Amino acid sequence: MHSKSGQPAVRAAPGLSAAPIALAWLTQFLVGTDLFVVAPLLPAIAASLGVPATSTGLLITAFSIAYVVASPFAGWLSDRRDRASVLVGALVLFSAANVGTALAPDFGVLLATRVVAGVAAAATGPTVYALVSTRARPEARAQVLAVVGSGLLTALWVGAPAGALLGRHVGWQAAFVILAAGTFLLAFPHAFVWRSRPEFAAAPPAGTGGRAGRAGRAGIGTVVSAVAVTTLWAFSVYSLYTFLAVALHADGRAGTTAWLLVVYGVGAVVGGQVGGRFADRAGAVRVTRTALVLTAALEAAVALVYPVTWALACALGLFALAGYAFFPAQQRHLVDMFPERATAMLSWNNSALFVGLSLAGAVGGQVVDALGYPELLYVGAAVAVAACIVARGRRA
Incomplete structure (x- = not known):
């Protein structure tokens, strides 16, 4: 084989x-x-x-x-x-x-x-x-x-x-x-x-009843639907990250930028590990849905506590933990559902990530100029809610 x-x-x-x-x-x-x-x-x-x-x-x-x-x-x-x-x-x-x-x-x-x-x-x-x-x-x-x-x-x-x-x-x-x-x-x-390490035969995820193989042969519409949630997630996460330093400088808190970004980065790394572990145990789709719900709630929380630096640090760490728990679970979901097109699906997923990142930069800048940084975070939270709705259509 x-x-x-x-x-x-x-x-x-x-x-x-x-x-x-x-x-x-x-x-x-x-x-x-x-x-x-x-x-x-x-x-x-x-x-x-x-x-x-x-x-x-x-x-x-x-x-x-x-x-x-x-x-x-x-x-x-x-x-x-x-x-x-x-x-x-x-x-x-x-x-x-x-x-x-x-x-x-x-x-x-x-x-x-x-x-x-x-x-x-x-x-x-x-x-x-x-x-x-x-x-x-x-x-x-x-x-x-x-x-x-x-x-x-x-x-x-x-x-x-x-x-x-x-x-x-x-x-x-x-x-x-x-x-x-x-x-x-x-x-x-x-x-x-990699030559001495053969591949495991791809097995459908629990509860799919063999649907993974059929998904692997699906057309472009199925592929786009599967990765669209990544674009929405990326917009939500990177709209917050991209303009955080700019907002802190404008508020006279430039000296806090470096350590707040470290808090964010550590939270992201920990979140990825937590998301991966739970995706293997509880199911990838269940973890992506939970992570998106928490991302939406915590992005709104960051907006609420933004003026208070210590509270902002706590909220940023929790937001990054929840937000980045999504990504390894999403990757596992795609590999499980499209086993014979694993690299192609992960490539489409990364493209979707960059689309969301680019939109966050383009749209986020306009929102910050017109309304302010906390208001951008509410927009990002709303987009995370939209991602939740899209993810609800996926089988666990």
């Missing part, structure tokens, strides 16, 4: 040891650092290349658009080819893009290298998730996804600030050179570590 990725699918597979999980975590950490480090480096990039600071925001937009467009195709390719080979190729391309970023002589070339980096990242993240999820024991699948996903979340509050600090002292180019070297070196163990 073989999977479409070319790997043997056996039920008695030994599962994953710590080494491949650590390798997957480090890969997500480096790719995530590359994604998040650009924003704090924008002023230095603008000064270095002699372009307006406002124009450098296009670097983030270009990366995101490239990711959204390339991700479904990358997932389709990965499901039809050897996933490990696709991952190795993506890491090498990602490394080359970062070298190009560091050596870019002008803004036009720099913009092009970020597009290439976005394409490479689109093939990297979902393929890593598919490799670990199809080789993890089914009863621990969401937990493994949560551990690997915590690499991306750690990049948010550790990798990006470290890269920004490095860029401030030795130049923004150095940050991308180090990321290029790291991702290139990771390609070598990825070329070998």
Whole structure:
């Protein structure tokens, strides 16, 4: 019995040891650092290349658009080819893009290298998730996804600030050179570590009565419906995160930004682990629904206590814990329901994430300008309620 990725699918597979999980975590950490480090480096990039600071925001937009467009195709390719080979190729391309970023002589070339980096990242993240999820024991699948996903979340509050600090002292180019070297070196163990670890045969989630196989053959409408909840969730979560520092600066609380973001980041990491563990025990859909209800309630709570810093810190930590419990459960749900298209579904899910993130930035900025930051949080809470309604249509 073989999977479409070319790997043997056996039920008695030994599962994953710590080494491949650590390798997957480090890969997500480096790719995530590359994604998040650009924003704090924008002023230095603008000064270095002699372009307006406002124009450098296009670097983030270009990366995101490239990711959204390339991700479904990358997932389709990965499901039809050897996933490990696709991952190795993506890491090498990602490394080359970062070298190009560091050596870019002008803004036009720099913009092009970020597009290439976005394409490479689109093939990297979902393929890593598919490799670990199809080789993890089914009863621990969401937990493994949560551990690997915590690499991306750690990049948010550790990798990006470290890269920004490095860029401030030795130049923004150095940050991308180090990321290029790291991702290139990771390609070598990825070329070998997955060969000796066969896949578990995909089993339908409890209570589906074999519907998972039929879902795996469903059309584009089913796919869009399955990942639409991720877009709504991402809008709710990232509208709060994106404008938090801006709001604190405007309120004269700039000195609290760093430690509040650490509280948020720690809550997100813990939430991912909790969500993964409960998804494996109680069912992925049940956890996504519960997480969305709590996300809506706690985002409204953040808005209510926003003027009081200590209360804001408590609410932020709880909000991040509840909000990020959703993601590994959603990933497990997609892998269970679309077992033979695991990478493609995770790619679509990541594209949906970036769509929600982009909408949060575009719409959130307008709401903050017109009404204020707490009012944006009420909008985000309402969107989380909409996500709950969409998720209610899914079977546990």
